[in-house]
Amino acid sequence: MDVTITQEAEKTVVVLTGRLDTTNADRFQQDIAPLMQMETPNIEINCTDMEYTSSQGLRLFLMLQKNVNAHQGKMVMKNMKPQVKEIFDITGFSNIISII
Amino acid sequence: MKVRFEPIGGKTAEIIEALMASDDMPLNDELRFKLRLCIEEAVANIVDYAYEGGNGFVEVGTYINGKELFITLEDSGKPFNPLEKSDPDITLSAEDRPIGGLGIFLCKQLMDDMTYAFENGRNKLTMKKNI
Numbered sequence: 001m002d003v004t005i006t007q008e009a010e011k012t013v014v015v016l017t018g019r020l021d022t023t024n025a026d027r028f029q030q031d032i033a034p035l036m037q038m039e040t041p042n043i044e045i046n047c048t049d050m051e052y053t054s055s056q057g058l059r060l061f062l063m064l065q066k067n068v069n070a071h072q073g074k075m076v077m078k079n080m081k082p083q084v085k086e087i088f089d090i091t092g093f094s095n096i097i098s099i100i
Numbered sequence: 101m102k103v104r105f106e107p108i109g110g111k112t113a114e115i116i117e118a119l120m121a122s123d124d125m126p127l128n129d130e131l132r133f134k135l136r137l138c139i140e141e142a143v144a145n146i147v148d149y150a151y152e153g154g155n156g157f158v159e160v161g162t163y164i165n166g167k168e169l170f171i172t173l174e175d176s177g178k179p180f181n182p183l184e185k186s187d188p189d190i191t192l193s194a195e196d197r198p199i200g201g202l203g204i205f206l207c208k209q210l211m212d213d214m215t216y217a218f219e220n221g222r223n224k225l226t227m228k229k230n231i
Contacts, residue, residue, distance in 0.1 A: 022144040055203040092190025
């Protein structure tokens with residue numbers, strides 16, 4: 001799993017590549033820690049090359065979304081692969097996270 | 101196939117890959133995705149919670165019966181039936197949803213059947229998928 005975070009004009013773009021699972025979720029949590037500190041987060045997560053997420057990834061996306069809501073920010077997840085989207089659908093995460 | 105790991109602390113990835121490398125595993129990517137996910141959730145549960153400090157064993161295996169794939173996991177840790185856990189309320193808002201508690205729920209949704217037994221001092225979890 002590779003994570004790159006870049007600040008563009010108004011938004012923070014996160015690009016995820018590979019598998020997000022129990023072996024790298026702790027590192028991902030550290031990677032996204034700065035996003036939890038933003039005053040008004042505006043986050044776009046590019047999922048084009050995200051191959052997989054387990055519940056360990058889901059819990060971190062939920063943490064991010066809770067923080068975004070608490071700060072009246074915005075977060076979208078873009079271009080999710082169908083098999084990954086299915087995991088968000090099954091768990092109801094598609095209803096609480098904006099997936100475009 | 102059947103493989104035993106002991107001790108299991110820190111071996112989550114190794115155990116998952118051993119199961120995924122089984123000759124019984126289908127080649128279809130979509131099925132493999134779902135099987136990997138269920139295997140990860142089940143293995144991580146055992147590695148993280150079955151034993152204090154991970155000082156125990158797990159025996160994992162696969163077999164095929166007709167068009168059904170079975171994945172088995174056995175440990176001698178504290179008795180724990182993961183299937184007894186109530187399902188999360190997936191209609192709650194982000195604010196109200198608790199963090200975690202989705203692993204076994206995902207297994208139940210993605211597998212065709214799951215059974216648990218505590219026998220001879222062992223937790224025995226079996227997951228079945230039609231292939």
